[in-house]
Amino acid sequence: MQQIIAQIINGLSLGSIYVLLATGFNLLLLVAMIIHFSYPQVVVFSMYIVWIVLNATGNNLILGVLAGVVSSIALNLFFAPFFQKVMKNRGDVDINSTMVLSMAVGMIITDTLSHAFNKGLPIAFPTQLTGSGPMLRIGLISIMPGQVWSLVVGVIAVSGFFLLLYKTRQGRAFRAIAEDPAGARLVGIPIISTGFQSYALSGVMGGITAILLAMMLQSASPGLGENIAHKVLAVSIVAGLGNLVGGLVVGLALGVLEALVQGYVSGTWSNAIAFVVMLVVILWKPKGLFGMKV
């Protein structure tokens, strides 16, 4: 019993990372109208920035966290004009071009990480950030600080995101564009600048995720982004593209599934098994469990 609880806590904290990433991905899909499956790569790049800043400042945590969030916003906004340019040239949404662009962004980041930082070797985050031992111990269950933080901050960040979406003027504009871009333009929503706001907001979410990932995994490598990107794309499609609530449920479910497989079946096969399960789900429901919203 205790082992199950431990694995579920493991899974939920991992799942909350998937939820954050799927939410940022869906926001970009719904409002900026791009398929940016390399968004997790951008997040991993920010993890490296956090590592550099921590190293340079003698592990100043405030500066490290700040660097994560700021670099994620900056990198998202840096690539935004390229995406917007493709969309403007084609007049309307052109998902195919944005996918090629996103692929390029992912490749450039992965290559940069494997050439320019730490000779391409994995980086390890200092214990000042990750904590040196379990934060809580109840019988057999020991919970690491990274897990607690990613659960707590994940819940706060996602709630904050939904509050923004449903209670503010900007959120209303986001929802209008998500439902009907032409109609939103007609009522006077500035499509381009609202699109840029969605890049910035997914940058904020990405920065928070970068810190949580660093605390939880305690390390990072150039290939990490791609690995997570596959899962986030799969979560979003299995949930139903653009379905925020679906992404929330499926993201948590994938985390728990992975943790249970790791705990009871095999640590090394968890990715393959998780993808087999998602394969079955997508064959059963090709439009996603919760329905597409795009």
Next chain:
Amino acid sequence: MAQTETTASPILKVTDLSVSYGNIKALKKVSIEVFPREIVVLIGANGAGKTTLLSTILGLNTPVSGTVEFEGRRIDRISADRNVRSGVCLVPEGRGVFASMTVLDNLLLGAHHNLANKEKNLARVYEWFPILKKRKDQVAKTLSGGERQMLAIARALMSAPKLIMVDEPSIGLAPIVVNDIFNILKMLNREGYTILLSEQNANKALKCAHRGYVMETGTISLAGSAERLLNDPGVKAAYLGA
């Protein structure tokens, strides 16, 4: 109906406007004027270019040639969101409301650039459309066709417009609801709003308008006062079913 005030300068002046979609010329040198506090109607069959004209005035299409002036200022080639901000708005054909959003959210979207006065405008809109107040927390897809049309008009009013363009408000509505909608437009006109209307329902539209233009295949074929158009033999034959 009140007489047109020809002494005032037009709030909207469209001159020799041409718009193309690829090889198709949707508008060919169209010129119209709308004066403050008028109801002007564009009459024409499907595909005559009414919707293209209205959406080009709003700034959704870039004209090939010609100009659009609003309050004496060029507004062609200016984006729709900036034109909405300066007081032009369009109630789209087919009651384009955001179906999954609440009535209140739809109204507030209209006030995107005008949130400072939202309470005042909301109160006024609720006074004119009490049904919307009753349904303010319902999602728009639960509304009837007529209620959606009211919501689309009310949303436009939330932007504090100086010119309201209404595209085919009667399409797909029951005759009794159509009467309601035209009564609302007349009421808004009495309140001081300037309205540019596009309609296939020529009879009803001309009865509530001051002036009208007849559009055929992208051009203005006839213009004049509403009474004149109502009695014109060509208009009668083509649009009034007489």
